[in-house]
Each structure stands twice: as C-alpha cells, then as structure tokens.
Amino acid sequence: xxxxxxxxxxxxxxxxxxxxxxxxxxxxxxxxxxxxxxxxxxxxxxxxxxxxxxxxxxxxxxxxxxxxxxxxxxxxxxxxxxxxxxxxxxxxxxxxxxxxxxxxxxxxxxxxxxxxxxxxxxxxxxxxxxxxxxxxxxxxxxxxxxxxxxxxxxxxxxxxxxxxxxxxxxxxxxxxxxxxxxxxxxxxxxxxxxxxxxxxxxxxxxxxxxxxxxxxxxxxxxxxxxxxxxxxxxxxxxxxxxxxxxxxxxxxxxxxxxxxxxxxxxxxxxxxxxxxxxxxxxxxxxxxxxxxxxxxxxxxxxxxxxxxxxxxxxxxxxxxxxxxxxxxxxxxxxxxxxxxxxxxxxxxxxxxxxxxxxxxxxxxxxxxxxxxxxxxxxxxxxxxxxxxxxxxxxxxxxxxxxxxxxxxxxxxxxxxxxxxxxxxxxxxxxxxxxxxxxxxxxxxxxxxxxxxxx
Numbered sequence: 001x002x003x004x005x006x007x008x009x010x011x012x013x014x015x016x017x018x019x020x021x022x023x024x025x026x027x028x029x030x031x032x033x034x035x036x037x038x039x040x041x042x043x044x045x046x047x048x049x050x051x052x053x054x055x056x057x058x059x060x061x062x063x064x065x066x067x068x069x070x071x072x073x074x075x076x077x078x079x080x081x082x083x084x085x086x087x088x089x090x091x092x093x094x095x096x097x098x099x100x101x102x103x104x105x106x107x108x109x110x111x112x113x114x115x116x117x118x119x120x121x122x123x124x125x126x127x128x129x130x131x132x133x134x135x136x137x138x139x140x141x142x143x144x145x146x147x148x149x150x151x152x153x154x155x156x157x158x159x160x161x162x163x164x165x166x167x168x169x170x171x172x173x174x175x176x177x178x179x180x181x182x183x184x185x186x187x188x189x190x191x192x193x194x195x196x197x198x199x200x201x202x203x204x205x206x207x208x209x210x211x212x213x214x215x216x217x218x219x220x221x222x223x224x225x226x227x228x229x230x231x232x233x234x235x236x237x238x239x240x241x242x243x244x245x246x247x248x249x250x251x252x253x254x255x256x257x258x259x260x261x262x263x264x265x266x267x268x269x270x271x272x273x274x275x276x277x278x279x280x281x282x283x284x285x286x287x288x289x290x291x292x293x294x295x296x297x298x299x300x301x302x303x304x305x306x307x308x309x310x311x312x313x314x315x316x317x318x319x320x321x322x323x324x325x326x327x328x329x330x331x332x333x334x335x336x337x338x339x340x341x342x343x344x345x346x347x348x349x350x351x352x353x354x355x356x357x358x359x360x361x362x363x364x365x366x367x368x369x370x371x372x373x374x375x376x377x378x379x380x381x382x383x384x385x386x387x388x389x390x391x392x393x394x395x396x397x398x399x400x401x402x403x404x405x406x407x408x409x410x411x412x413x414x415x416x417x418x419x420x421x422x423x424x425x426x427x428x429x430x431x432x433x434x435x436x437x438x439x440x441x442x443x444x445x446x447x448x449x450x451x452x453x454x
Contacts, residue, residue, distance in 0.1 A: 004188045006181050006205070007237040010034040010081075011212030013041050013058050019212065019235045024068050024077060026251035029237060030188075032072070033180040034061060034081035035210055042174065043318045043432035045085035046149045056087030062094045065169070069099060073106045073168060080159060080180045084173045086149060088113055091171050092451055099453040107453030110162025112172040114446035115151045117315065117439065124443060134314075134436040143435055146319035152439060153314045155280030156202075157193070158446040159183025165450045174316060176279055178206025181238065189242045193281065200284035200306025201244030203277065208248055208266055208301065209236040215248060215266040216297075217256030222265060229255030234297075248299045258297040267291070267301075280313060280441070282306040312438040321433035322359060325400035325426050326391035327407040328366070331416040333384045339414040340365055340388040346414075347390060350406050358403075360393040385418070397428035404428075 007029040009020025013036040023032055036058040049056030061083035072079055084091045092111045099107045121144075124131065131140035151174035160183050162170045170183070182202040185191065191198045208215055215236040217227040227233075234254025240246040248263050250256065267286060271277065277284040285305040294300045331339040344363050351358065364370035366387035392403050404426050411417050 001241050001243070002189070004031070004185060004240050005029045005237055006031040006033060006184060006209070006240065008033050008035070008209040008212055008235055010036060011210065011214065012036065012038060013060065015212055017060065017064060020064055021068055022251070022254070023235055023237070024071055024075075026234075026254065029077055031181075031184045032077055032079045033206075033209070034064075034079065034083060035177050035180060035212075036061065036081065036083045037085065037174060039316055039434050039436075042086065042149065042151060042316055043434065045087075046318050047430065047432060049086050050148070054087075054090055057085040057091035057094070058083040059094075061091065062098060065095055066098045066102065069095075069107065070102070070104050073104065076168070078163065078167075078184065079169045080172075080184060081170070082172045082175045082180065084111070084171045086116070086151065086173060088171050088173045095169065095171070096451060096453050105453065107169065108167050108450055109453070110159075110165065110167030110170040110448060110450045112154065112158040112162060112170065112175070112446060112448055114158070114444060115154050115173040115175070116149070117152055117444060118147070118150045120443055121147065121150055124439060129439060129443075131315075131437045131439070134438065140437070143317075143319050143433075146321070147317050147435070148319055148432075150315055150317045152444045153280065153316070154444070154446050155179045156183035156186055157281070158448050160187045161448045162450060163187040165448065167450050177210035178203045178279060179281075181206030181209065182279075182281065185240055194308075196282050196306030196308065197304060198244045198306075199282035201246065201304040202240070203279050203282055203284045203306075204267070204286065204289065204301065204304045205238045205240055205246045207277070208246075208263060209238055211266060211269060212236070213256060214269065215263055216250050216258050217262050220256075220262050220265060222261045227256050231255065244304060245300065245302050247294065248301065249297055258299050260291050260293055260299055263299045263301065264291055278310060280309060282309050311441055313441050313444055315437050315439050317435035317437065318432045319435060321431045322393055322395045323397045323400045323428040324391060324393050324431050325404055325428050326389060327404065327426055328387050328389045329407070329410060330385055330387050330418045331414070332418050333416075334382060336383050336386040336416060337365065337368055339416045340368075340386040342414045343388055343410050344390065347406055347410065351403065354402065354406075356394070356399050356402060358392050358394050358399065362391050364389040364391075393431065400426075400428035
C-alpha cells in the first residue's frame with residue numbers, strides 16, 4: 001500500500017531553524033510542512049507590512065529555503081508553508097529571487113491567496129453578516145473603522161490545486177494548521193472532498209504534527225524527565241496510508257521519543273470538543289481514535305471519523321488599540337518579595353499622582369506569583385530573588401513614555417535592586433488587538449498561481 005511521509009519542521013515563527021534542515025537530511029520524506037502563523041504572528045506581520053509593503057511574511061522561511069532548496073528539488077521533497085503571512089506574493093518573489101541568485105533551476109512556487117477579505121467587509125456588513133467577536137460577543141460596529149487586516153482561515157483545497165499544477169513549494173497566507181498536511185494527502189491519494197472519514201484522518205494527522213517536537217517529547221508534561229537528548233530532539237513525521245491509517249515517527253538517532261503518551265498529549269492539545277474538531281473541509285471526531293505503539297518511536301493512529309463541515313470560515317482580524325509598555329526590575333534576597341511589593345506600591349502611587357490616563361496596569365512578581373497567582377506560592381517566605389514586572393496599556397505613546405520615566409528612580413529604593421531587565425528605557429509599542437469572527441464560505445474565493453523560477 002502506498003505511504004506518504006510528511007515531516008513537520010516548524011511549529012511557529014521562531015522555532016528551531018535547524019529542525020527543518022534535520023528533517024530534510026535525516027532520512028527519506030516526501031513533504032516538509034512549515035507552520036509559521038498564529039493569531040499574534042499575523043498582527044506582528046501586519047505591523048511590518050504597514051511599515052514596508054515588501055515585508056509582511058516570515059523572512060526566516062526564505063533564509064531556510066536558501067539552504068535546503070537545491071536538495072529538496074533534487075530529491076523531490078515538496079515544501080508546504082504558511083510563511084506568506086499577509087504578503088504571500090512578496091514571500092514567493094523573495095524565494096524566486098534567492099533561487100535566481102544561486103542559479104537554482106526547477107523551482108515552481110505555488111502561491112495561495114484569497115484569505116485577505118478586507119475589501120469584502122463593507123459588503124458583508126451591508127448584507128447582514130454580523131461579524132461579531134467570537135470570544136466576547138461584541139458588535140463589529142465597535143471596531144469596524146479601525147480594522148486593518150482580515151484573513152480567513154483557508155484549508156487544504158487550494159494547496160491540492162497548487163500541487164496538481166506542478167508546484168514543488170506552496171506558500172499560503174492564513175491557513176489552518178492541519179490543512180498543510182491534508183492538502184498533500186488529498187493530492188497524493190485522490191481522496192474525495194465528501195469522504196468524511198478520510199478527510200478526518202488527514203486532519204488528525206496534520207493536528208498531530210503541527211506543533212513540531214511537542215509530539216515527539218519536546219514538551220512532554222507526562223514524563224519530561226524521561227526524554228533523552230532533547231538538545232537534538234527529533235521532529236515528528238507521519239507515514240500515511242491511503243486508508244487514512246497513519247504512523248507517527250521521527251528520524252533514527254534523534255532525541256526525544258514518540259510514544260502513545262506523547263502522541264496522545266498532542267492530540268488533546270487545543271482540542272476543545274473532541275467530537276467536533278472544526279476545519280474548512282470536515283468536522284473531525286477524535287473520540288474513537290485508537291493510539292498504539294507498533295515499534296520503537298512508532299505510534300499508529302486509527303479510527304478517525306468525520307462528518308460534513310460547517311458553512312462558515314473563521315476569520316482573524318486585527319486593529320490598532322492603543323499602546324503598551326513594560327518594565328522589569330530584579331530584587332535580591334533578603335526580603336526580595338517585600339522589596340518588590342514596596343516598589344510596586346511606590347510606582348503605582350506616583351502614577352496616580354500624575355493622573356496618567358491608563359487603560360490598564362498589571363503587576364507580576366516573577367518567581368512568586370506570575371504564573372499561578374497566589375494559589376500556588378513557592379515554598380518558603382523569602383525567595384532568593386523576585387522580578388517585578390509592571391506593564392501598562394494606554395491610548396497614546398506619550399502616556400507610556402511618561403510611565404517609563406518613573407521606572408529609573410526606583411534604582412534609589414527600595415534596596416536590593418540588581419538591574420533593569422528591559423534593556424534600558426523602554427519604548428512604547430503599538431497594540432494590535434485580535435478580533436475573531438465567522439464569515440460564510442461563499443464570500444471567500446481562494447486563488448492559486450504557480451510561478452516558475454529560472
């Protein structure tokens with residue numbers, strides 16, 4: 001039975017640059033998937049694009065491909081990446097430029113666009129599409145005039161079109177994480193778009209490896225002390241058969257481990273309702289999955305079930321919403337906690353005296369209560385050191401700058417100050433807020449263009 005080997009080499013923008021290289025050079029694979037995007041990433045890329053219309057994509061992807069592009073073409077390893085961010089065409093052009101500069105031939109880049117639906121928002125509002133915030137229920141009218149980006153989560157279908165047109169690298173913008181894997185599987189096996197169980201199996205396979213080494217022991221809560229050589233952790237690979245059965249594995253000789261426990265942990269990650277995992281192609285049911293070890297670092301997953309998808313797509317919008325700033329100071333033993341609390345009190349009093357129009361202020365005592373609050377305080381009443389972190393949110397940058405001016409005077413008291421950890425006087429940073437919503441699938445029209453290199 002035909003088997004397709006799909007390796008994940010990137011779980012997020014900023015993940016190990018060595019991981020995808022190791023996936024290409026560590027053994028045989030058919031596809032390399034690279035996942036760069038998250039909601040906050042889209043906001044960051046949008047800010048970059050506003051400053052420079054040639055930016056707005058994951059530049060790390062182009063640097064990576066310059067190193068492995070020739071090998072991937074020679075070995076027929078196809079690369080699927082959502083590195084396009086808010087500028088897929090710009091990302092593709094940068095990749096083509098690198099290939100030309102290095103004299104690499106045979107590159108065919110499939111560019112998926114259509115996720116950007118900014119131009120359609122007014123029309124949708126006029127047609128009665130609510131676009132309300134999925135998390136809060138807020139009315140879209142509250143932010144309508146401030147929206148600067150709106151990207152729908154596309155799925156696997158345009159990726160299959162790009163592959164069918166001969167692309168050996170596919171670059172998308174906002175795309176579902178499992179879609180990067182499901183697309184190649186539908187292309188390779190010719191699965192029908194109404195074969196719900198197979199589409200669910202491909203979606204589960206994509207979900208299993210979308211977070212990189214998280215499925216192979218790198219972030220294993222259930223037994224992290226038992227993981228060997230995490231400095232060289234092997235990123236996961238799925239070996240998928242035409243019937244939807246797949247085996248999760250990794251290259252031999254790499255660190256970490258692929259076990260029923262590591263795979264199950266990843267299956268539960270960001271799952272929500274296990275019977276209703278929503279994607280553009282299918283509603284997947286995880287409740288009947290069977291996960292079993294079939295060899296060292298080999299875990300088989302079967303039993304995926306699916307049913308038709310909804311008629312909506314999720315959309316990630318961004319809008320500017322003020323400015324933020326944060327400062328950190330470390331206080332040392334003895335009485336580190338008391339000193340940090342006193343410094344916080346002094347700072348807050350001075351800010352109140354100034355009458356600064358803060359939208360929000362937050363204090364974290366890192367090393368004492370920044371993760372669990374006061375529910376789980378550390379043992380002992382006098383930590384060796386405590387980091388006071390104070391962050392604010394305001395409507396204008398001048399307010400943040402004035403707040404920053406009140407940090408340095410704390411050097412003179414309370415005692416125990418060991419240094420500012422923020423690298424000197426902080427600068428105001430614009431806040432790009434997140435607005436999740438739903439739109440009808442009918443308003444989104446994914447486009448695919450395949451561009452040839454030299």
